Each structure stands twice: as structure tokens, then as C-alpha cells.
Amino acid sequence: MSYQALYRVWRPQRFDDVVGQQVITQTLKNAIITNQISHAYLFAGPRGTGKTSAAKIFAKAVNCHHQKNGEPCNQCEICQAITDGTLNDVIEIDAASNNGVEEIRDIRDKAKYAPTQADYKVYIIDEVHMLSTGAFNALLKTLEEPPANVIFILATTEPHKIPLTILSRVQRFDFHRISPQDIFDRMKYILDEKQFKYEDKALWVIANAAEGGMRDALSILDQVLSFSDDHVKLDDALLVTGSVTKKLMQSYFMQVVQHQSPEALKTMDQILEQGKDGQRFIEDLISFIRDILLYQESPDLIQVASTGLKDEDFQTLSQLASAQLMYQMIDILNQVQDEMRFTTHPDVYLEVLTIRLSQIDDSQQEKVTNAADERELTRLKQQVEKLQQLVKQLQQPGGTQPKTVKAQKRRENTGVQPVRINLEQVYRILDHATKQDLIDLQNMWPDVLNMLNPAYRSLLELSKPVAASPDGVVVSFDNGFLLQKASVGSLADNINQGLEKITGSERHVVFVxxxxxxxxxxxFLADRGYFDKQKGSQVADPVKEPAKKEQDQITKQATQMFGSADVEIKDD
Known part of the structure; x- marks a missing residue:
């Protein structure tokens, strides 16, 4: 097989070749230069951003005896063997197909042996989130007590699926999506080196279609080169990616904002006749509207050359529609995009979408906005009148402060505002709450707190979970001030995210x-009928009932074993 794909031929062999990850590559180089090499790393990020390539470069650099400034020489026997994949001391494992306990135990056993040729034995485990729970536990033992001269590099696209016990024992590097500008520059460099002809606009289409992945961009570029006989043309790039030309997009946008439905439908027919993908069209239109919004805010916010339009085009388009109108258009586009994911008739959705966009009445939206402003102005005037009346009462001799003013002063003196409790949410959680759920939550509560930043963690110092169900948590606060601060921020969302990472399921969090x-x-117990209303006695408690049955059973067994005289029951 003589031909190799571009992403394989142009795979980075040095840290400086890794595109768009300068902070990470510089950190790794500094670690090699200063010999501060950790035993385990985690490379996390979207596909095609350089995780595995960086892992192989790192394996070469730590073992290269001729490395310079943290970069491997790529000339020595060790470097070339790692590049060719023939060095036994650098082992690359695909966790998607080797995710069992036995495979990880085999790694753990072999890791004990010293490297045969290189200075370090390096294990690169790709898609590590695919490992089973047992495999993670087997790997954890090795990470806790790593053998000498062994380095583990874990790569994943879904770091949230990795247990916290593993995350706490590795150095984590988050690879980010590569910017279209960096992708454009890299493709331009490759085509110049291969002496291929290309159009800049075609490269911009490919860079935007790659969605931040360098490997995806080179794969699309490969397709375009094959399709157009080693000449990258705009029309071919649009055809391969399923994108829509800027000329058609510009005409379509102008027609819908000017309420020209028939003309917009004709433009849509042209788009469909060219075989354009409906989902890609909606994504391109959202991106197009986003560029106009940014240009309205400030022309410096976008790189006009990368959009395929001119400044004059943006000036015309930005004057045709208000920001409020474009917000409505994006909302409709997102809704239709979600609806047409599973349809076999995208043309119908696109035609209906065109009519909906053409019928948006911007003037009506302005009327609604003006009416809302008038209502707000009326409300403020009424508040001013009430305040003026209060001032007059206070200025009268012997005048007394109204109760509302006194209450307000008490709140100002204490610095605590009353917090509204959503009893409906609390009751919904209590309906399904169990003692075991509460015990499990209390056991994992310290781990949840450790995942929060220090500011949020300090708010929870005087709090504790008092009830829990499979999908909800009630947290009580001893301090009213801390409860107020917690209720107005995003603390509940952060707790929910922490619980989701630990348990794998979302839980609604309520503060009381x-x-x-x-x-x-x-x-709650009275509302649900757990009290005998005539006698006033409690009938049952759904939160404690399972625990009570278990306690009665234990008491019975203890009585049978030791006799009733020697058994004493005490509450914790």
C-alpha cells in the first residue's frame, strides 16, 4: 500500500509540530528539561487535537539521549524505533478493545520488569474511559505504587467517565479545539510543501467544517484533493463538506429578513438541488448569523477574510436586521435542527423553516419590548410614590415608622434577607427519599466538597444533607447568611455536577x-397522611420505615442469641 493519508504522513514528530496546544507542549518540554517527570499523565480533549501524537512525542523525548530543549532528535535508534512502533518499551494499548481486568493485570505484571532498550517504559492507553470498573481498580493499584522507570499516559475524549481515584493520581492536560486559523495555516503549509495548488477560500471552508479537529481537517483535505485532481477548489470543498456557498447564504439571509418568502424558497431549492446536507446548511446559517451579530457589536471581533465575505457585505447585512431579530432566528434554527435529526425528509423541514424565518415580525417584537418597558416604568413610578408617602409620614411630628420599614431595617441590621423555600421541590424529593440514600450521600459528601472550589466549599461548612432520594437532595444550613449566599449563586448546580460525576446520575439540590x-x-408527613389526625399520632415515616424494619429484625436476632435481659436498644 504505497499511498498514506495526509494525517498519517504529516503526524507531528516534535512538540513544536503539534498545532494549537502551545501551553501543553511547552509545559511538557519544561518537565523534560528540568527532569520533573511524573509517573502518570492524562491527556483529555476532543478527537483529532493531538493527544496520542503528544504522548508518542513525550515517549521519544524522555528516552532520547540527544534531545535538545525538550525535543527529541528523531534521528537516533530509539526515536526511530518509537516512530515506527517497533520499540518494545513503548506500548500503545486501545482500551476500547482491551478493557477487561485481565488485560490491565497483564500490564501491571509486566510493568514490574525494567525496560530492555529505553530508559523509561511508557504505556500509552488510548480511550481509557472505556475500561471496566474492575480494570480501573486494577490500574489504580499500579498508579498508587508505580514501579521505577515506568510512565503511564492515559488519553481520553470523555474524562468525566474516569473515576476520581484515578484522576487524583495523574497530571491532567486538557487539549482544546484547534482554531480555524491554526488549521488553515497548517493546511497551507502542507500544500505548499507538496506544491499543490489551492484557493484560500476553499481552505477556510475545510477549516470551519473540521470543528476544531486537525485530523478531521486533513481527512477532508485528502478527499478534496482526490476529487479535484490535486487542486483544492472552493466548489469542490463545498461539495465534499456539504456546505453552502456564501453567495447563496447571503441571498437567502437577505430574502428572509425582508419577508420575501417566494424568493427565499427558490434559493432553498437551488441549495437542495446541489445536494447540500440539511443539518450542515442550518449549522452554516447559524454561523453566518453569528458573524453578523459580532460585526454589529464590533467589526474587530471577527476575521472578515475567514468568512468569505467583504466588509461592504457585512455593513449591508448588519443594517438589514436587528440583533433581536437574529436572536429569534437562531432560536428557530436550533429548534428545527433538533427536530430534523431523525427525519428522512429534510427538504420539508427546510421549506417550513424558510417560511417561519420570513414571517418573523421585528416591529412586533419592538412593540412587545416597548410595552414591557412601559410596564416597568409604571411599576417604578408606583414604588417612588410609595416611598414619597413613607418619607412624609416620617417627617411628621411623632410619626411612627411603618411595619415594612421596621422589618426592612431589621433585615439590614442583621444583613440577612429571607430566603424563599420551594416546598414543592422539597416534597418531591421526600416522596422518594430513603434512609439508605441519605447514608450513601453522607458517605460521599466529603468527595463532593473536595470537587468544589474553595469559595463554594466554605459556604457548605455549616451545612449537611438531611434527606436524599435517587434523583434529589435536601441540604440544611445552620447559618442564615450562608444559606442566602448559597441560594443566589450556582452552588446547587456545582453540587449536582459533582454528584453526577461520582454516581453517574443527576440529582436536584434544594437548600433549607x-x-x-x-x-x-x-x-410533609401530615400532608401525605402519615399522621392519625384524630389521635395526633404518627402512623409511618417513609424515610425511616425501611431502617425500622431492619432494626426490628436485628433486635429479634440479638434477643434470640443473648436473651431479652442482656439486650439494650440505644439510638445513635
């Missing part, structure tokens, strides 16, 4: 004051 929790719980 500790002083009111007994009454809230009592009201």
Missing part, C-alpha cells in the same frame, strides 16, 4: 434552613 427543617418534615 436547619431551624425550619423539623417543621417542614412534620408538615
Amino acid at each position: 434552613p436547619s431551624a425550619k427543617w423539623p417543621q417542614i418534615r412534620h408538615d
